[in-house]
Amino acid sequence: xxxxxxxxxxxxxxxxxxxxxxxxxxxxxxxxxxxxxxxxxxxxxxxxxxxxxxxxxxxxxxxxxxxxxxxxxxxxxxxxxxxxxxxxxxxxxxxxxxxxxxxxxxxxxxx
Amino acid sequence: xxxxxxxxxxxxxxxxxxxxxxxxxxxxxxxxxxxxxxxxxxxxxxxxxxxxxxxxxxxxxxxxxxxxxxxxxxxxxxxxxxxxxxxxxxxxxxxxxxxxxxxxxxxxxx
Numbered sequence: 757x758x759x760x761x762x763x764x765x766x767x768x769x770x771x772x773x774x775x776x777x778x779x780x781x782x783x784x785x786x787x788x789x790x791x792x793x794x795x796x797x798x799x800x801x802x803x804x805x806x807x808x809x810x811x812x813x814x815x816x817x818x819x820x821x822x823x824x825x826x827x828x829x830x831x832x833x834x835x836x837x838x839x840x841x842x843x844x845x846x847x848x849x850x851x852x853x854x855x856x857x858x859x860x861x862x863x864x865x866x867x
Numbered sequence: 868x869x870x871x872x873x874x875x876x877x878x879x880x881x882x883x884x885x886x887x888x889x890x891x892x893x894x895x896x897x898x899x900x901x902x903x904x905x906x907x908x909x910x911x912x913x914x915x916x917x918x919x920x921x922x923x924x925x926x927x928x929x930x931x932x933x934x935x936x937x938x939x940x941x942x943x944x945x946x947x948x949x950x951x952x953x954x955x956x957x958x959x960x961x962x963x964x965x966x967x968x969x970x971x972x973x974x975x976x977x
Contacts, residue, residue, distance in 0.1 A: 760909075764907065790964070799957060799969065799970055800910070800966070800968055802965050843909070843910070847964050853898050854915065854925075855912075855959075855964075856912070857902070859907060859908055859909030
């Protein structure tokens with residue numbers, strides 16, 4: 757079983773739609789959680805951290821459910837520029853910042 | 868801004884060649900990582916280093932080695948390149964749990 761699992765998509769949504777991605781992780785000792793964004797042929801970049809209490813950054817909301825070991829990302833009012841692959845990332849840590857990446861969920865926003 | 872630079876954007880090598888992929892970061896970070904990215908598999912950790920001359924195996928170290936002689940430079944070595952090592956290779960410098968990636972090296976082994 758993969759340590760971090762995501763639905764690969766693609767999710768094809770119209771502009772203005774709300775879309776949600778889920779991610780599950782297998783290691784209950786995981787300490788930190790993140791969403792990264794990767795544009796086509798570019799390197800991944802940090803989108804946002806995920807906190808236990810849930811957190812919001814503009815149109816983006818991230819939530820963590822430790823009991824069920826899943827993480828979610830909600831994007832409201834989708835823009836064309838949101839088209840990208842969204843990577844769920846877990847830090848197994850132990851102090852070395854050992855980040856484990858999911859395979860990513862592809863989002864395509866169309867006019 | 869943190870800058871992570873990989874020496875080549877594209878490389879084509881022959882089977883059996885020894886291949887060096889170089890990565891340099893300019894922010895004095897201690898933790899550096901090498902990943903490979905393949906369709907459907909995502910990023911998989913090959914090796915990482917948390918200090919000069921220190922290295923740890925990741926999830927798929929077979930066929931690879933690394934070198935970290937200076938803090939800013941982390942090199943990935945393919946001892947004898949094989950076609951199944953054709954992939955996108957991404958170097959990352961990680962500080963306070965945030966990863967800063969280089970632009971990637973697309974390696975093709977023929």
